[in-house]
Amino acid sequence: MISSEDLKLKRAVQLLCSTGIRRPLASERMRTWLKQFSSGPEHTLALLILRHLIYRTSNQIESSLTQALRRMALHFALNDKDRSTMYWRDILEGRAQLNFYFGPPEHEYTRPGKSGELIIRLLKQIFSIKSEQIEYPSSNKTLSTNERFLMIDDGTFSGDQLSKIIEANSTLMKRPGQTGVVVSIAHERALQRFERDFPEIPVFYGEKMTEQDGLVAISEQWIVAGNWPYGNDLPCEVYNEIVKKAGFKTVQPLGYAGLGLMVAYEHGIPDDSLQLLWDKSDSWTPLFDR
Template sequence: MRADMYVETVLKKCDLFSACSLWSREPKVRPRAWLNNFEASERPVAAMLLDHFVYFDSEATNCMLASTLRCLAAQVREYRGEDALRQFSRDAVFTPVLGESPNPTDSGGLFCRKVRQVLCIPDTRFVSLNRAYELAEAGVPVIFVDDFIGSGDQMASTWEREISPGQSFKGLASNSYVDATYLALVGTESGCRRLKDDFPELRLLVAHTLDNSNSVFGIPSNPLNPDLDDMQNRVRQLIQKYHSKLQLPPYLSTANERMYGYSGLGLLLAFEHSVPDASIPLIWASGSNDWTPLARRA
């Protein structure tokens, strides 16, 4: 397809997503303003990134959250029976996944709140990680909740974190049975595989799995593409050109992370409530010279 026609086709698709309420309306998602960050000759390449951008609004997020919990209930019913499911549903507690450097604004806390709101679960069923460990020792089911699995670092850090000297969920699980589940809305294939391999005692349920086609390393994968050669190299050059102009958090310390996001995953993903830092900063970061993010990271 002619490059200028491709840009307009992608923008019309974005307009349709907004009109159908699949995407939040401006200013939360700003495809036209974002494309205007780039020179005219670069916009077909940027439009390719926009064409592969995956966005989940709050309604979709709530639906995926409910879906993972229904899936968990179905598994408990299948393997343990109806009576065990009733006990599980009555006793299980929820706890957030902590960041590598825990912060009150980590997404796990938000999703504990979402679980309470969407499923009307009492406040008493939401506990701190320390209390969750105590209850797990007593045989109570523990459910970790979060929105996104990228590299798997956050859950690995939470599972291995010392609650007190010599005590962690990992240590507890190595010595006795622990009824622990990790629920996430979206996860990368590599992150999910890592958690399953490294922590087999932890039940993992994810509503939507991302493969390589959801990153900048897997495009172009659509049959409808701009009439340009060597698109993968053009994408790399675009990211290289603009990443140094973006205002990025200091923990994205390597050149690879500053170009492709946390752990160099290069994702093109956003939720209405925020954007994972494993998505390329080009879509979420602020920048100089009136740079407009596609979807701002809260």
């Protein structure tokens, strides 16, 4: 029998999906994922994770990316007059004597996957970026004084991947005052890393996440708020036991870099999120595909 509190959580999750807030996350997919948790603490934990999942549709990614691009355009404007008199999209489209180039990061020497394709499509369809303005970081392009290059992606969390790409393509990326990073979502750990390692490369983002968005911090809130009624069976301990039983080839309970995020996109999920959300094994089916 499902407890009354679990039933409330389940209804809240179903409502989030049925209202379109988590479109197109299917209830059937969630049911399959939930069946892998035993009743009691495991099932409550799964429902709490679903309830507090940060899920972003393509439209929401577009909205956050718009904010990031606005900040970027105003930052690079050559003078205060352009900032005060010109609409940021005019600056983006080159009406302030600046030409912008954008490059989704390459992954392991290949073209970007789903996230890169989404960003390229948004740039072209929504922001009127032309094909000739798309350059990958590894290109041999040199920047003139009125050109700017922005590496662009859906999100950066630990900052590791983008940092490695910058180091590998330092000829283009390390041009003080001429390059930057644009993402829809940035985690404070990535921002701290860039401030430390690449102070000359600004990061423009539409949404910011912090350590308080991770499972460790959120589970403490569940306990304080009375959402977790299991006494000494702490949420993180229960979670780690489920990961062990899942039999993953590589154990990363809190995801890459240990951030413990519960974030996913309509087009996929970063491996910085909880391993139970994206990894698979002979005995475990993930909620999201990578």
